[in-house]
Each structure stands twice: as structure tokens, then as C-alpha cells.
Amino acid sequence: MKKRLDDLIDVLSLSTDERSTHHALLSFAEQCGFDNFAYVNVRAGDTEAFSSYPQEWQDIYFANQYQTVDPVITFAKRLLKPFHWSAPLWWSSSPEERKFYAHARQFGIVSGLSMPIPTEFGRTAILTLASKLPDFRFEGAIDDIRAATATAMVHTRLKGADPLIMRRPDVSLSVREKECLGWAARGKSMSLIADILGIKKVTVRYYLDHARRKLEANTTSNAIYLATRRGLI
Template structure:
């Protein structure tokens, strides 16, 4: 019988694979491996801003086109819950469809493509952005539990930051930050203090200050707030 990793136990593998990835295709494969390792069928990484959504997913192509072309991120109950709670959560068609016709129709369409339940892990990005990693299955309910929310959110934030860096790099001659520098600035953009970032990443506050200073130096920023603004403008976080 195939061994299925727990969600919490697989996050380290996901971060390691993402950190080694040299292109978006490698990130996609890392997410595929992570999804299979924890016993799910599908994954979707969604980067949402008002009126815009970008996805990296192994959902059926027809569903991806339908979702993006119709801007379903604006009505997707999973995205709505993610923005409201900003914590990992389990969802299902049966539990979350409700009685609103638009929502019932949405879940019905998703179920036609084998997406009936799952677990989602949101991360708040800077300037109104939300990154969301969803693992989905065609089972009526997802047998999953995220016991270590900080670990889960950190892993998704790591994927988010590293993917943004890889996507932007081929089209730009701008500054390149290390994954740790990008991750520290990303948390800073969410209002986290140095000691809070240290706790989230499991490193010392001194190390966080080192990474933030390195990012400031590379960006030629006068302070951390300035560094965050420059990093956002250049698509580094």
C-alpha cells in the first residue's frame, strides 16, 4: 500500500523542492509531488488581486479556462473564506455550497471536473494580494487536517515568493533577491515584526535582520518600508 505523508510532514519537502527549482515548470512539479504525497488528486496555486487572478494548477484544462475566463475567483466561496480567515481550512461542496444559486452552480460545475472537497492554505500578500494553495479531491469530504498552521502558511509563502521571483526573472534585469530575503520582505509587507518573522521561519531575529538588510542593500533602499515598496514594484514579492 502506498504510504501517504501527513500534510504537516510534507511541507518541508515542498519548501526544499521549491527552493531548488530553477523555473516555473519545476515549481509545478514540486506541487504535483506534494499533492500526490499527501493523498490528493489536484492542486491549484492562485494569486488573486482585485479583478485579476493568476493560477498554477493541474486541474483539468477546461476547468482552468472556465475559471479564469469567467473570473470565478470573484465568486469562489473558497477564495472568499480564505480572504476572510487567512488560516488553513477544509471545505467541501456539501458543507459550503449553501443555498445561493450562484454558489450552488459554481460548486456543481467544479464537481463535474472532479473537484468536490479539499483543503486550502491562504497567505496575504502585499497591496491587496492573496496567494492561495488548494489541494482538492473528488471525494465528498477531504480527510485532512493542518495541525501546524504557521508551518503551512510559511510553506505556501515560500512557494509564492519563489514562484514570483522565477516568473519575473526571465523578463527583467532588475535586482534578484535570495528566497530568504524575499520571504522576509514578504512577511514584512504583511506588517510582521522582526521577532514575528523569526518565529514564523524558525530562525533567530538576528538572522531575519541579516536577510532584511541584505535585501535593502540589493535594492538600494533607505529602510525596510522602502525595500518592501521597491520589491513589490519590481515583482520580487
């Protein structure tokens, strides 16, 4: 595994676009004996993903908001180190999680290996290799440092990815919410934004607060970051 992780890190360092990153990750997964890969960047209810999973499963995952009950995400955020997962992970879980797992099995997502790291704004980036086998485990020890480096490389490569490439839950902002966030992104205060838009300062605060709630952001700066990443402003 060390050699394959080293090779992946080398290939990712030469990756120039999302297509080459996708090819590198799928090749890595298959060389390790897995069927698919998935990269997820998550904080609270905000999730973005890049994977080789079937398009139908990606649509179902976000349509059902499975990112809020996905046990792999829960474990990854808690452990922050590589771990194997399989059916037993869900045996004592909630009905919602069991429903999620039953659905995932239909698409050949039964067991796997996940490698999480903490990232910016309290987010967690997770690189997962998935198998259709009941309890597939890669033989040999997993080097925590190399695994973290590989996940960090993927995170860096995809941080500026085309918003159309990354899958995420649908979020829409009103025209006023976009305007207020857009001006805030330019460093304007709420008072100045109010003057520019011809509205009251309290109204600007309302739109910014509402945009933060929609984006599940803790601060206006975080909301600007998320809105920019999603191509909303």
C-alpha cells in the same frame, strides 16, 4: 503533514523554474492523498493562477469569471489560515456559487485543503490541494506556520514567473494607456508624460485612471506592478 510540508519547503527552496515547482506541488498533493493542486494570487477582481487542473476547467473558470464567486477564495481571504472545504460549504450559498460548484464537480474538484497568506498590495496567496472525493480530509493537525511558509515559498517562486505560465483573466490596454503607464513606470510625472506624448496633462490622467480601472488597481504604482506582471508594458 508536518514532515511533508517540511519536505515541500526544502524542495521549493531548490526549485529553479516553473516546471520543477509544478512537479514539486503535484507530488506533494498526491503524497497527501489529493488529486490536484492550485496556487492563486488574488486581490479584488484581479486573479492569477498556477495549477494542475485540466486545461478545460482553467479556461472555463476565467471565461465565467468564477474567481469572483469562488467560495474558497472568499473564505481564504477572510480566515487567512488553513481550512478544509467540501460540498457543505456551498449548501447555503448563492445560486451563482452553487452553479460554480456544480461545474467544478464535473472536473473532480469536490473537496480540499486551502492554505492562504496575505501578500503585497492587499493581495492573498492561496495554495489549495483538491480531491474528487466528497469530503476528503487529511488526517492529523495542520501546522499553521509550516503551511504559511510553504505558501509563501510558492508565492516567491512564482512571483517572477513567465506571464504565459500564469493563468489570469484577459485584460487589454490601449496603446495610449500602455504608453502612459510605461512612462509612469520610468518615474515620469503626468506633466512630463504629457510633453513627451504631445497631449494634455488631463488626458494623461484620463488614460492612467482608465488603465487603473481595467486592472482594478488602487494606485498608479499598483497598476504598473500588475501591468508589468501581465506583460502589458
